[in-house]
Amino acid sequence: MAQTRPKPPLPYRMRDIVLPGDAACPGCPIPMAWKVLAAVFRDKMILVIPACCSSVVVGAYPGNSIKASVVHVAFASAAAVASGIAEALKKRGVNDVQVIAWAGDGGTADIGMASLSGAAERNHDMIYIMYDNEAYMNTGIQRSSSTPFGAWTTTTPIIGKTEHKKDVARIMIAHGVPYVATASIAYPHDFYAKLQKARRIRGFKFIHLHAPCPTGWRFDPKYTVEIAKLAVETGLWILYEYYDGKIHLSGPSRPYMDPAKRKPVEEYLKLQGRFKKMTPEKIEEIKKYAEMYWDWIKRHM
Amino acid sequence: MGKVVPITGNYAVAYAAKMARVQVVAAYPITPQTSIVEKLAEFIESGELDAVMIRVESEHSALAATFGAALAGARAFTATSSHGLLYMHEWVHWTSRARVPVVMAIVTRTIGTPWNIWPDHSDFMDQRDTGWILGFGMDNQEVFDLTVQAFKISEDPRVYLPVMIGLEGFILGHTTMPVELPDQKELDDWLGPRRQGYVIDGREPLAIGNLAWPEDTEEMFMDIQKAMEEAKQVIKEVDESYGKLTGRKYGGLIQCVGCSNAKYIAIAMGAWAGDLIEAVQKLREEGYPVGVARIRFVRPFPIEDLWKIINGVKGVIVLDRAISFGAWGQIYTDLVAGLAQYTRNLPVISNIVAGIGGVNVTHTDFYKLVKNFVDIVEKGEQPPVFTWYHKR
Numbered sequence: 001m002a003q004t005r006p007k008p009p010l011p012y013r014m015r016d017i018v019l020p021g022d023a024a025c026p027g028c029p030i031p032m033a034w035k036v037l038a039a040v041f042r043d044k045m046i047l048v049i050p051a052c053c054s055s056v057v058v059g060a061y062p063g064n065s066i067k068a069s070v071v072h073v074a075f076a077s078a079a080a081v082a083s084g085i086a087e088a089l090k091k092r093g094v095n096d097v098q099v100i101a102w103a104g105d106g107g108t109a110d111i112g113m114a115s116l117s118g119a120a121e122r123n124h125d126m127i128y129i130m131y132d133n134e135a136y137m138n139t140g141i142q143r144s145s146s147t148p149f150g151a152w153t154t155t156t157p158i159i160g161k162t163e164h165k166k167d168v169a170r171i172m173i174a175h176g177v178p179y180v181a182t183a184s185i186a187y188p189h190d191f192y193a194k195l196q197k198a199r200r201i202r203g204f205k206f207i208h209l210h211a212p213c214p215t216g217w218r219f220d221p222k223y224t225v226e227i228a229k230l231a232v233e234t235g236l237w238i239l240y241e242y243y244d245g246k247i248h249l250s251g252p253s254r255p256y257m258d259p260a261k262r263k264p265v266e267e268y269l270k271l272q273g274r275f276k277k278m279t280p281e282k283i284e285e286i287k288k289y290a291e292m293y294w295d296w297i298k299r300h301m
Numbered sequence: 302m303g304k305v306v307p308i309t310g311n312y313a314v315a316y317a318a319k320m321a322r323v324q325v326v327a328a329y330p331i332t333p334q335t336s337i338v339e340k341l342a343e344f345i346e347s348g349e350l351d352a353v354m355i356r357v358e359s360e361h362s363a364l365a366a367t368f369g370a371a372l373a374g375a376r377a378f379t380a381t382s383s384h385g386l387l388y389m390h391e392w393v394h395w396t397s398r399a400r401v402p403v404v405m406a407i408v409t410r411t412i413g414t415p416w417n418i419w420p421d422h423s424d425f426m427d428q429r430d431t432g433w434i435l436g437f438g439m440d441n442q443e444v445f446d447l448t449v450q451a452f453k454i455s456e457d458p459r460v461y462l463p464v465m466i467g468l469e470g471f472i473l474g475h476t477t478m479p480v481e482l483p484d485q486k487e488l489d490d491w492l493g494p495r496r497q498g499y500v501i502d503g504r505e506p507l508a509i510g511n512l513a514w515p516e517d518t519e520e521m522f523m524d525i526q527k528a529m530e531e532a533k534q535v536i537k538e539v540d541e542s543y544g545k546l547t548g549r550k551y552g553g554l555i556q557c558v559g560c561s562n563a564k565y566i567a568i569a570m571g572a573w574a575g576d577l578i579e580a581v582q583k584l585r586e587e588g589y590p591v592g593v594a595r596i597r598f599v600r601p602f603p604i605e606d607l608w609k610i611i612n613g614v615k616g617v618i619v620l621d622r623a624i625s626f627g628a629w630g631q632i633y634t635d636l637v638a639g640l641a642q643y644t645r646n647l648p649v650i651s652n653i654v655a656g657i658g659g660v661n662v663t664h665t666d667f668y669k670l671v672k673n674f675v676d677i678v679e680k681g682e683q684p685p686v687f688t689w690y691h692k693r
Contacts, residue, residue, distance in 0.1 A: 043503075043506050044503055045503065046373075046501060046502075046503050048369070055511075055512065056512060058508070058511060058512075059511070059512070060511060060512040060513060060514060061511040061512060061513040061514070061517055062511075062517075063511075064508040064511055066506075066508070067506050068503075068506050069501050069502075069503050069505075069506055069507050069508065070507075070508035070509070070510075070511070071369075071372065071501055071508075071509055071510065072508075072509065072510030072511060073365065073368075073395070073510070074365070074391050074392060074395050076361060077361065077362065077365035077392070079362075080357060080361070080362035080365035080366045080369070081365045081366065081368060081369035081372075082369065083327075083355055083357070083362075083366045083369060084325065084327060084355065084365065084366035084367060084368060084369025084370035084371075084372070084373065084377070085369040085370065085372060085373040085501070086369075087325055087353045087355055087366075087370055087375075088324065088325055088353075088369065088370035088371075088372075088373035088374055088375035088377070088502075089373050089374075089502055089503075090353070091324050091325060091352075091353050091375055092324075092373070092374055092375065092502065094373075094502050094503065094504075096503070097502065097503030097504075098503075114358055114359060114361075114362070115358065115359070115361070115362045115365065117358065118357055118358030118359070118362055119362075121358075122355065122356070122357075124355075
């Protein structure tokens with residue numbers, strides 16, 4: 001059983017790059033993900049961060065909780081600024097630094113969609129990471145197009161979201177970029193391997209990172225990793241890579257091709273306050289949607 | 302000695318960007334700016350200009366990508382007009398706040414609705430509060446010269462602010478005039494390599510734009526105000542040294558024609574200032590003691606230079622090609638506000654707003670307007686403070 005074999009620790013040295021004393025909420029997935037980035041790129045990365053939780057998490061001037069280069073940019077512009085940086089570095093012959101656009105779901109799936117699409121189509125050499133906490137968390141839990149069906153947010157306060165989550169990874173695949181992957185903060189080794197792969201590919205790479213938010217999803221901060229894991233184990237979040245025209249299912253998701261091996265969706269939902277008002281009909285709808293997602297994956301493997 | 306070529310104002314901008322050896326161009330087409338982007342694309346694809354062209358998907362991204370390239374150490378350039386400029390407005394502010402040297406040409410066009418591609422200064426004057434240095438040319442030669450100078454001004458350590466260069470769409474943008482291009486080698490020596498306050502290229506960890514507390518933020522604003530003050534001197538120095546290089550010196554932030562012995566001053570900015578100068582020359586032949594102060598830079602506002610020529614005159618007529626609705630033309634507003642620090646006895650100052658939406662205003666109109674103004678004041682009467690000169 002590959003799943004139970006203990007993994008070697010990531011080559012991440014505590015306090016080298018992602019410093020303690022950031023401004024994240026308890027249980028925040030963002031610094032967890034940054035540690036994986038640091039393990040791959042050390043300080044040789046330029047993070048381009050639009051308005052999002054991460055703009056706050058790094059802390060206030062003159063402090064900065066990341067010992068790498070950070071460029072804070074206007075909301076809709078992470079991919080556009082990263083395009084400019086990537087081209088300037090190439091022109092200047094600087095080739096040992098990774099340009100990373102690091103944006104939330106709002107800055108990616110909503111307001112940043114046009115600039116993301118433009119940068120992807122132009123195939124600039126960068127890694128775009130959408131850390132997906134499934135709502136506008138920095139402004140206080142408002143619905144985004146990446147919020148899942150049925151979820152409570154402060155702008156879907158009574159009925160819950162009536163539409164399904166926008167599938168940005170699939171939109172990026174349609175752009176024909178050389179590398180698209182999904183990842184989860186519960187699987188740092190998988191995320192690490194994907195970043196390692198992405199850094200070796202020239203052109204536009206997109207990684208959609210599932211990142212449960214205790215504050216916005218209404219769960220105890222100690223469950224961040226647990227919930228991220230359950231999303232995969234219930235088959236609601238599928239880890240894969242897309243390159244050479246095909247989906248390559250990632251290790252952690254492989255067992256769940258078989259619906260019988262998946263944990264019940266309810267286990268994922270019940271830990272989160274945002275799904276408190278889910279009716280059985282709505283839960284059925286979520287299951288149906290997950291099945292469609294799996295069908296699409298299987299058709300493209 | 303340079304070479305004289307017949308080119309449009311837009312091509313003058315493209316040639317200037319090329320001769321300034323820009324390394325990254327990120328731009329999006331919009332009428333009447335488009336032929337700048339097209340010409341630069343041609344320069345780059347033909348290998349005449351060793352630069353990267355980022356053909357972005359919007360103006361918002363055009364300036365965002367230009368900012369990114371400039372931040373990462375490249376001499377970067379973009380151009381736009383009207384709605385494109387409004388669409389990128391968020392980035393106009395962001396770029397100056399980050400103190401990143403960038404040059405952008407604005408081929409001016411009015412603002413919709415209704416759809417209208419003709420020129421006025423509405424789009425350009427809308428940028429006064431953005432922290433950019435705002436220069437405006439009168440003819441294609443000046444547009445070329447200003448664009449080249451803009452890089453030198455923007456990259457001066459006393460300034461480190463982005464610069465916009467304005468030219469009217471069609472009137473200059475699409476009109477061919479002879480333009481003298483300087484010798485490339487001489488220009489290279491004069492302009493020098495790219496300079497900026499800081500570079501984000503990953504060589505050392507550096508963060509820009511973190512959350513800042515109120516006092517820190519205010520100090521950053523105060524620094525921009527200080528840099529604007531410094532820029533006045535830098536603009537004059539650049540005008541001087543460029544004059545030595547090319548023989549063309551414009552006078553710094555304003556250009557004066559017949560101001561020294563004038564009792565009346567007419568003020569305007571842009572191509573129509575040429576028509577105004579023509580009208581005033583005719584009036585002077587008829588014995589009217591009028592001079593023209595042509596605004597070359599709106600920001601920093603050249604109040605000291607204007608006061609020097611206005612001090613002691615009987616009347617000033619300010620021609621604005623844009624309006625701040627509910628108030629007056631912007632040059633008039635800035636002038637009157639600025640003069641208040643020098644005197645409580647202002648001369649008679651009248652504001653004419655005209656030429657909006659591309660309405661054609663010629664030297665015969667200016668002749669009538671200025672003559673009428675002088676005649677009223679000479680009679681000891683008070684002309685209207687504000688007139689919308691509408692010809693229908």
